[in-house]
Amino acid sequence: MLYFSKWKAFAILAVSAIICLMVVPSLLPPKVYDSLPGFLQRKIVLGLDLQGGSYIVLQVDSNEVRTARLEQLRDDARRVLRDAKVGYTGLNIQGNSVQVRIRDGQDADAAFTQLRTLAQPIGGALSTSGQLDTDVARDGNVITLTPSTAGVQSRTIQAVSQSIEIIRKRIDQLGTTEPSIQRQGADRIQVQVPGLQDPSRLKALLGQTAKLTFRLVDNSMTAQQALQGRPPAGTEVLYSQDNPPVPYLIEQRVLVAGEDLTDAQPGFDPQTREPIVTFRFNTNGARRFAEATQANVGRPFAIILDNHVISAPVIREPILGGSGQISGNFTVQQANDLAILLRAGALPVPLQVVEERTVGPGLGADSIRAGLIASIVGASAVALFMIATYGLFGVIAVVAVAINVGMIFGVLAMLGATLTLPGIAGVVLTVGIAVDSNVLIYERIREEARAGRSAISAIDAGFTRALATILDSNITTFIAAAVLFYIGSGPVRGFAITFGIGIITTVFTAFTLTRLMAAVWVRWRRPQRVPI
Amino acid sequence: MRLLRIVPDDTNFDFMRFRRISFPISAVLSIVALVAFLTLGLNFGIDFKGGTLLEVRYPNNTLNIGDVRSKLEALELGEVQIQEIGGDGEVLIRVAQQPGGEQAQQAVVGKVRTALGEGVEYRRVEVVGPRVSQELLSYGIVGLMLAVFCILIYLWFRFEWQFALGASIANFHDIVLTIGFMSIFQIDFDLTSVAALLTILGYSLNDTIVIYDRIREMLRRYKKMPTDELLNHSINSTLSRSVITHVTVTLALLALVLFGGRAIHSFSVTMMFGVVLVGTYTSIFIASPLLIYLGVTTRTMAEKAEAAGPNAKAERITP
Numbered sequence: 001m002l003y004f005s006k007w008k009a010f011a012i013l014a015v016s017a018i019i020c021l022m023v024v025p026s027l028l029p030p031k032v033y034d035s036l037p038g039f040l041q042r043k044i045v046l047g048l049d050l051q052g053g054s055y056i057v058l059q060v061d062s063n064e065v066r067t068a069r070l071e072q073l074r075d076d077a078r079r080v081l082r083d084a085k086v087g088y089t090g091l092n093i094q095g096n097s098v099q100v101r102i103r104d105g106q107d108a109d110a111a112f113t114q115l116r117t118l119a120q121p122i123g124g125a126l127s128t129s130g131q132l133d134t135d136v137a138r139d140g141n142v143i144t145l146t147p148s149t150a151g152v153q154s155r156t157i158q159a160v161s162q163s164i165e166i167i168r169k170r171i172d173q174l175g176t177t178e179p180s181i182q183r184q185g186a187d188r189i190q191v192q193v194p195g196l197q198d199p200s201r202l203k204a205l206l207g208q209t210a211k212l213t214f215r216l217v218d219n220s221m222t223a224q225q226a227l228q229g230r231p232p233a234g235t236e237v238l239y240s241q242d243n244p245p246v247p248y249l250i251e252q253r254v255l256v257a258g259e260d261l262t263d264a265q266p267g268f269d270p271q272t273r274e275p276i277v278t279f280r281f282n283t284n285g286a287r288r289f290a291e292a293t294q295a296n297v298g299r300p301f302a303i304i305l306d307n308h309v310i311s312a313p314v315i316r317e318p319i320l321g322g323s324g325q326i327s328g329n330f331t332v333q334q335a336n337d338l339a340i341l342l343r344a345g346a347l348p349v350p351l352q353v354v355e356e357r358t359v360g361p362g363l364g365a366d367s368i369r370a371g372l373i374a375s376i377v378g379a380s381a382v383a384l385f386m387i388a389t390y391g392l393f394g395v396i397a398v399v400a401v402a403i404n405v406g407m408i409f410g411v412l413a414m415l416g417a418t419l420t421l422p423g424i425a426g427v428v429l430t431v432g433i434a435v436d437s438n439v440l441i442y443e444r445i446r447e448e449a450r451a452g453r454s455a456i457s458a459i460d461a462g463f464t465r466a467l468a469t470i471l472d473s474n475i476t477t478f479i480a481a482a483v484l485f486y487i488g489s490g491p492v493r494g495f496a497i498t499f500g501i502g503i504i505t506t507v508f509t510a511f512t513l514t515r516l517m518a519a520v521w522v523r524w525r526r527p528q529r530v531p532i
Numbered sequence: 533m534r535l536l537r538i539v540p541d542d543t544n545f546d547f548m549r550f551r552r553i554s555f556p557i558s559a560v561l562s563i564v565a566l567v568a569f570l571t572l573g574l575n576f577g578i579d580f581k582g583g584t585l586l587e588v589r590y591p592n593n594t595l596n597i598g599d600v601r602s603k604l605e606a607l608e609l610g611e612v613q614i615q616e617i618g619g620d621g622e623v624l625i626r627v628a629q630q631p632g633g634e635q636a637q638q639a640v641v642g643k644v645r646t647a648l649g650e651g652v653e654y655r656r657v658e659v660v661g662p663r664v665s666q667e668l669l670s671y672g673i674v675g676l677m678l679a680v681f682c683i684l685i686y687l688w689f690r691f692e693w694q695f696a697l698g699a700s701i702a703n704f705h706d707i708v709l710t711i712g713f714m715s716i717f718q719i720d721f722d723l724t725s726v727a728a729l730l731t732i733l734g735y736s737l738n739d740t741i742v743i744y745d746r747i748r749e750m751l752r753r754y755k756k757m758p759t760d761e762l763l764n765h766s767i768n769s770t771l772s773r774s775v776i777t778h779v780t781v782t783l784a785l786l787a788l789v790l791f792g793g794r795a796i797h798s799f800s801v802t803m804m805f806g807v808v809l810v811g812t813y814t815s816i817f818i819a820s821p822l823l824i825y826l827g828v829t830t831r832t833m834a835e836k837a838e839a840a841g842p843n844a845k846a847e848r849i850t851p
Binding site: 049057059199200203207352353354355356357358359360362363366367369370371373374375377378379381382385386389421422424425428429431432433435436439440443446447450465468469472473474475476477479480481482483484486487488489490491492495496499 | 538541587589634635638641642645653654655656657658659660661663664668671672674675678679682683686687690723724726727730731733734735737738739741742745746749769770772773776777779780781783784785786787788790791792793795796799800803
């Protein structure tokens with residue numbers, strides 16, 4: 001056990017050294033780091049709790065997805081029935097389905113066949129699952145269209161993917177470094193933005209659907225009258241964002257929507273010097289906008305963002321050039337953010353913030369300092385105690401543990417893992433456990449010596465027997481760490497990573513480095529007595 | 533040369549006799565822990581309860597806690613805890629979960645910001661909505677159980693079933709006591725505490741395995757020794773290691789408790805209790821004597837070895 005061939009010794013030292021050296025890129029200043037060749041560009045990422053930043057989890061509400069689908073089905077059904085020239089009454093959403101009564105029983109068969117075409121195979125036309133996203137049922141003259149659960153699920157997943165793209169575009173505009181946007185489970189999106197000072201702006205950017213529409217204002221009655229009585233068919237009352245909010249009676253029909261925008265930029269109105277947002281339509285949008293404004297000169301139209309009226313200017317002359325501007329008592333930042341939202345596009349469904357954790361940069365720095373002090377104090381105390389207890393072998397243990405810690409950070413850098421505050425706790429705890437493996441070995445050596453073995457054979461047997469125990473105890477601990485990693489999120493995961501890596505490096509150093517150092521010492525001194 | 537000698541070379545404590553004291557003590561403590569858990573409950577942090585947490589600093593001694601309190605009470609947000617921390621102009625504000633779903637939680641931060649006005653530094657803001665908090669709690673519980681289960685399976689493969697069962701009972705005992713401790717002292721129970729609990733579990737197990745390993749070895753070597761004596765011998769021969777290791781782990785944890793900062797304080801304190809007090813005690817005074825009750829005897833082991841024939845012994849002979 002105590003014999004190491006030159007090659008083996010060299011391999012052990014080389015592996016340890018290389019892993020330890022992987023830490024170096026993490027310590028370099030950013031400029032030097034960027035100039036490194038690609039394979040060396042691996043570094044430890046500091047968690048948001050250490051560098052400050054925001055962690056936000058957004059959720060796509062599957063109820064919203066269902067509602068959107070129901071509204072779409074209702075509109076599609078109206079179109080299909082109109083095209084087929086079928087008379088119907090009471091087409092509306094009832095709970096989780098769309099219901100329609102066909103006026104003439106003779107048409108019911110034809111209507112049913114037509115409406116059935118609205119059900120699409122899940123996963124697109126090429127899908128082989130054969131499942132449809134909508135159940136179409138008929139009971140006499142009443143036809144019911146119900147979005148299937150699987151259909152809603154697949155739409156939710158789709159909505160998450162689309163939302164991720166749009167969120168990425170929005171956040172990229174903030175100009176922060178290394179934001180991370182990831183899918184989490186079926187219906188969640190996890191957003192991490194390091195180093196952001198003001199998370200409320202981030203949340204405002206993410207919390208808006210940013211669905212922009214241009215619609216006409218209905219002048220047949222005032223908004224107050226509509227609120228007291230019944231708004232005319234095809235209109236609704238929407239409010240402005242002023243304080244107190246001003247109600248407007250708005251037609252439901254959309255002249256042009258945000259999808260038809262090609263660009264939006266913040267700017268200043270040359271006359272009033274107020275911040276505004278200028279926009280440009282694509283060909284389709286420009287044509288529709290020109291037609292609508294030509295037909296409605298003198299009437300006010302409303303610019304609506306997420307069911308809020310931003311402004312309602314009167315159409316003075318037809319707008320033919322395909323561009324326009326939105327003014328609405330913006331601050332510079334509001335105009336800027338609105339332009340970002342319009343450029344990035346609307347989210348397919350509203351997203352809800354279900355979790356938010358923000359750490360200010362000041363607290364992060366304090367935590368790093370606290371973690372460092374604790375690590376240094378803890379490590380020194382342990383080192384002193386080990387040397388006091390075991391003398392020279394204590395020194396061997398301290399060297400082995402120090403290399404062990406270097407290797408933990410090296411592996412973290414190689415994996416590009418994130419170091420969090422609980423992660424630092426994991427390292428400190430690993431130091432404790434790494435020391436245990438040395439203690440196990442040394443105590444075993446002492447026992448073997450007391451049982452009457454010669455020094456060299458006691459050291460040899462001590463290692464052999466202790467290593468079996470070390471393996472057993474560390475594997476069980478590793479299982480706990482693996483489970484932690486698997487189920488954990490955030491702080492728990494950060495802890496599990498360093499702890500798990502620490503266990504592996506501990507076993508490695510105990511089997512190789514400590515033994516190698518002991519072997520070198522034995523060969524050099526040829527001890528008669530066990531020195532511990 | 534060895535400078536410090538904490539445990540003399542030839543200790544010979546009769547640990548097995550302690551089981552007449554340690555089992556009743558553990559039983560009483562477990563009951564106390566359970567009663568505390570059932571009556572006092574755990575002090576769930578916002579991870580599991582949902583709600584809002586803000587850590588705010590008033591620079592240059594401008595903190596007036598009464599003022600903060602009256603401003604926040606005017607918001608009528610239900611249960612609001614305001615706690616001065618660190619003595620450096622810092623307050624921790626916890627707002628209970630609001631009725632009205634996810635958006636209502638988000639609104640809290642805005643309201644508090646407006647109420648507190650300018651000139652304060654927001655060091656930490658956490659908002660956990662009702663859906664997430666429930667999930668986190670169930671993940672936490674599932675995680676604990678999954679870990680115990682995996683470890684049990686592993687031990688069952690590596691050792692006899694008695695050892696697996698003994699270690700599991702000992703583990704369960706550790707968790708119960710630690711949860712009791714957290715309940716009595718109302719330590720924040722959040723995700724980090726689950727990490728602490730799992731670590732305690734892993735660590736205590738680590739300790740138990742070291743002793744079990746020795747017991748197994750002794751069982752192979754001394755086939756005629758009475759079980760009591762054999763267990764005592766095993767514990768005594770690993771005692772020096774147990775003590776030294778626990779001193780080092782305590783040193784490491786003490787550094788965390790004293791200097792690790794507030795963010796991991798509840799984690800460090802819990803670990804200290806679990807690892808240092810419970811873990812060590814359990815492996816020596818509970819896990820090992822349990823083996824007697826679970827029917828590990830030298831004779832059965834010997835018979836088993838004979839019944840299995842000479843090949844069985846070759847399974848694990850150390851060079």
